[in-house]
Amino acid sequence: MSTHLKVKVWRGAEQGDFASYAVPRRASQTVLDVVTYIQRHLDPSLSYRFSCRVGMCGSCAMTVNGKARWTCRTSVDQVAADGRLEIAPLANLPVIKDLATDMSEFFDKWARAKGQFKGRQGKLGRHQDFAQVEPASKQRLAASAGIECIGCGICYASCDVVTWRADFLGPAALNRAWTLVNDVRDSQRLERLGAVAGDTGCHVCHTQGSCTERCPKQIAPTAGIAGLKRLVAKAAFKNKL
Numbered sequence: 001m002s003t004h005l006k007v008k009v010w011r012g013a014e015q016g017d018f019a020s021y022a023v024p025r026r027a028s029q030t031v032l033d034v035v036t037y038i039q040r041h042l043d044p045s046l047s048y049r050f051s052c053r054v055g056m057c058g059s060c061a062m063t064v065n066g067k068a069r070w071t072c073r074t075s076v077d078q079v080a081a082d083g084r085l086e087i088a089p090l091a092n093l094p095v096i097k098d099l100a101t102d103m104s105e106f107f108d109k110w111a112r113a114k115g116q117f118k119g120r121q122g123k124l125g126r127h128q129d130f131a132q133v134e135p136a137s138k139q140r141l142a143a144s145a146g147i148e149c150i151g152c153g154i155c156y157a158s159c160d161v162v163t164w165r166a167d168f169l170g171p172a173a174l175n176r177a178w179t180l181v182n183d184v185r186d187s188q189r190l191e192r193l194g195a196v197a198g199d200t201g202c203h204v205c206h207t208q209g210s211c212t213e214r215c216p217k218q219i220a221p222t223a224g225i226a227g228l229k230r231l232v233a234k235a236a237f238k239n240k241l
């Protein structure tokens with residue numbers, strides 16, 4: 001095995017090119033370790049984003065050998081057995097510089113999908129009890145299945161409908177809406193269904209599942225989007241939307 005990895009890294013913004021680097025190969029090395037090595041030892045002007053390094057914050061996602069991945073939890077051995085890596089920014093997002101993308105539109109879409117919780121009870125007084133949610137209920141299980149989203153944008157970058165239609169809300173925002181319509185404590189169910197019902201919402205999804213295949217947290221946005229389609233249809237049938 002070669003002692004060095006051959007690494008190509010995107011440099012520039014929307015316009016740019018790949019630059020080549022030789023990075024020493026190490027045991028248990030992650031793709032984020034490789035990017036960090038380049039920035040610390042070969043080219044300090046390289047821009048990229050990370051924070052936790054343990055799969056919690058969602059900030060380190062990049063395109064690695066053609067696929068969107070969380071780089072802090074992706075080992076080099078897993079994706080570059082031949083010792084070659086090509087690292088680019090996430091697709092479907094504007095590039096700020098090098099490997100750092102602008103996530104504004106991604107999170108604006110969460111707001112457009114009414115991704116904020118608004119409780120029925122308002123502000124609790126000191127002597128009021130917390131709302132009780134039955135742990136084994138169908139709605140609780142559906143909400144729990146999508147709640148561990150870390151906002152990494154990997155599903156969004158892997159969605160070809162987002163590529164074709166930049167206004168599509170996308171899998172992460174719709175997954176968030178799905179967790180909230182299943183939260184029995186929330187008060188905005190119908191407004192949220194209205195927000196995801198339009199021609200940039202759940203009905204645009206073709207259900208082929210790239211988002212579900214790529215999500216590093218094993219969330220299935222495709223299933224949640226199918227659930228939203230059913231709820232929107234039911235609400236429309238009852239003339240509630």
Ligand code: SF4
Binds near residue numbers: 204207208209222225
């Ligand atoms: S299943 Fe829907 S949301 Fe997921 S990648 Fe395909 S079109 Fe996008």
Ligand code: SF4
Binds near residue numbers: 151
């Ligand atoms: S659904 Fe999965 S891939 Fe999409 S933003 Fe959340 S954690 Fe990342």
Ligand code: FES
Binds near residue numbers: 053061
């Ligand atoms: S650095 Fe936080 S998820 Fe990778």
